[in-house]
Amino acid sequence: MARVAIIGAGLAGLVLARGLRDAHEVVLFEKSRGAGGRMATRYAGDYEFDHGAQFFTTRTPAFRRFVEPLVAAGHAAAWHARFAEFSGSEMTATRRWDDDYPHYVGVPRMNAIGRALAEGLDVRLQTTVNAVSRDAGDWSLTGSRGGGTPGPLGVFDQLLVTAPLTQTLALLPEERALAEAAAGHDMLGCYALMLGFASPPAVGFDAALVRDADVSWISINSSKPGRNSAPTMLVHATNRWAEANMDTPLESVTEHMLGEVQRVTGVDGHTAEHCDVHRWRFANLPKQSGPRCFYDAERGLGVAGDWWVRGRVEAAFTSAGALLAAIAA
Ligand SMILES: Cc1cc2nc3c(=O)[nH]c(=O)nc-3n(C[C@H](O)[C@H](O)[C@H](O)COP(=O)(O)OP(=O)(O)OC[C@H]3O[C@@H](n4cnc5c(N)ncnc54)[C@H](O)[C@@H]3O)c2cc1C
Structure with missing residues (x-):
């Protein structure tokens, strides 16, 4: 069973987690107080x-x-x-x-969907991932819980990121292939x-x-x-x-x-x-062309989210589905 970390419990992250949970040990990290991301309620x-x-x-x-x-x-x-x-x-x-x-x-309310989809998943709410690093074939995550002092959040075989584009690139500044694939997707x-x-x-x-x-x-x-x-x-x-x-x-x-x-x-x-x-x-963001997600199978790194496709709820689902298919392949 691979250990999979997913950053972001919006629709894309939740769809990924539900698609992988039977075969893998999945942990979602979400900086907000609830799941659902931009399907949000105030x-x-x-x-x-x-x-x-x-x-x-x-x-x-x-x-x-x-x-x-x-x-x-x-x-x-x-x-x-x-x-x-x-x-x-x-x-x-x-x-x-x-x-x-x-x-x-x-x-x-709109956030009821995230809440329902998060049921039964290991979602670490109010947990912001500040940095990720790849050491000896594993992904190490560092971040803070509830605004506390940053510390280690765990070590994983696979890392899947579903944060909005700018936040994703900030977490993965060294990933040239990702930056190239994501170029031009301006939120x-x-x-x-x-x-x-x-x-x-x-x-x-x-x-x-x-x-x-x-x-x-x-x-x-x-x-x-x-x-x-x-x-x-x-x-x-x-x-x-x-x-x-x-x-x-x-x-x-x-x-x-x-x-x-x-x-x-x-x-x-x-x-x-x-x-x-x-x-x-x-x-x-408006409709995008090109790949619907990013996946580097060798390094166990995947990126999904609406911004690969379009700024729509269905686009987040489509991108997550594309990443699940890439992982399965
Ligand atoms: C104002 C507005 C209006 C919209 N109107 C519509 C509409 O009418 N119809 C429609 O279909 N779509 C609409 N959308 C778009 C829709 O909400 C999104 O396409 C969809 O919810 C995106 O889902 P996602 O999972 O890709 O990203 P998100 O929902 O953004 O999920 C990403 C998650 O990652 C978390 N995160 C980010 N960085 C970190 C970190 N470092 N550590 C931990 N967690 C992190 C965020 O808190 C968030 O929960 C609207 C969006 C907005 C903002």
């Missing part, structure tokens, strides 16, 4: 916000087969949102999402504005795609299926605006996004009881 009193991935679709039969049991077990459900498209403040189209092309969300930033209201804001939609504005997405997060949350609105900035404003103070980001929300929907977010913004430095 809590604030009675308010809950899926501030990363908003929903996911299943384009491939393999991903459909993977999602089906999650739906059957109640960890995911299709969101039959009243969907609107905006060009600036003009609503240009509306329709209801239905089961012909389902838009899935985690239930009762983009995003901001998530989270607003909690006493009563649902009257916008006439549950989810909206916005063009010709500095925000690209506005949703009534609390309208997703199975939510217990008080009324919440979740807004994403465009990647373009976020990239140009990565170092802007969060107060100014908040004010700008509130202005855009008011311009598009008429809702004055200053009336919200709760208002917060989250900076995603590495949120997503």
Whole structure:
């Protein structure tokens, strides 16, 4: 039984761990307090916000087969949102999402999927891997648990990394072949504005795609299926605006996004009881071409993650599947 270390318990890491656990001794290291990665949920009193991935679709039969049991077990459900498209403040189209092309969300919140997939796995939460080194044919990991003093985390035969691109390259600075394969996959930033209201804001939609504005997405997060949350609105900035404003103070980001929300929907977010913004430095990226993962069988090093394919939940699954196939081969 090989000892396998996986860095990151987002969807890619969890899919890898579940694919390998029968034949190997697998340990996942995750710096956050929970599994799921960017399929994340933020809590604030009675308010809950899926501030990363908003929903996911299943384009491939393999991903459909993977999602089906999650739906059957109640960890995911299709969101039959009243969907609107905006060009600036003009609503240009509306329709209801239905089961012909389902838009899935985690239930009762997006992070429920990571939680369900982590069950039965050895996930070391709040454990940041700071460095990896290869000594005498083994991978040694160093890092800190719960923000404590860094120390050894273990020695493994195989190392699989699923952190976002920049963090992966920082952990593996000497890996030339990886750097070459990953060249050009530039991840983009995003901001998530989270607003909690006493009563649902009257916008006439549950989810909206916005063009010709500095925000690209506005949703009534609390309208997703199975939510217990008080009324919440979740807004994403465009990647373009976020990239140009990565170092802007969060107060100014908040004010700008509130202005855009008011311009598009008429809702004055200053009336919200709760208002917060989250900076995603590495949120997503457009469709990529080339390999879907990296694997060096001789040295027991693999790298997977959405960024090989596209900034989508299904892409993380696809990349992890490609790495599992490479390992099996
Ligand atoms: C704002 C936003 C909106 C999005 N909207 C959508 C959407 O609507 N639909 C869609 O399909 N996708 C969306 N996505 C993209 C989707 O969330 C991702 O494609 C997918 O979740 C990526 O999964 P992953 O496992 O590849 O990476 P991640 O989920 O990022 O997992 C990587 C994990 O590695 C951990 N990690 C990193 N470094 C270390 C370290 N040194 N030590 C230990 N752990 C470490 C991280 O904490 C993280 O949990 C969105 C993402 C964001 C941020």
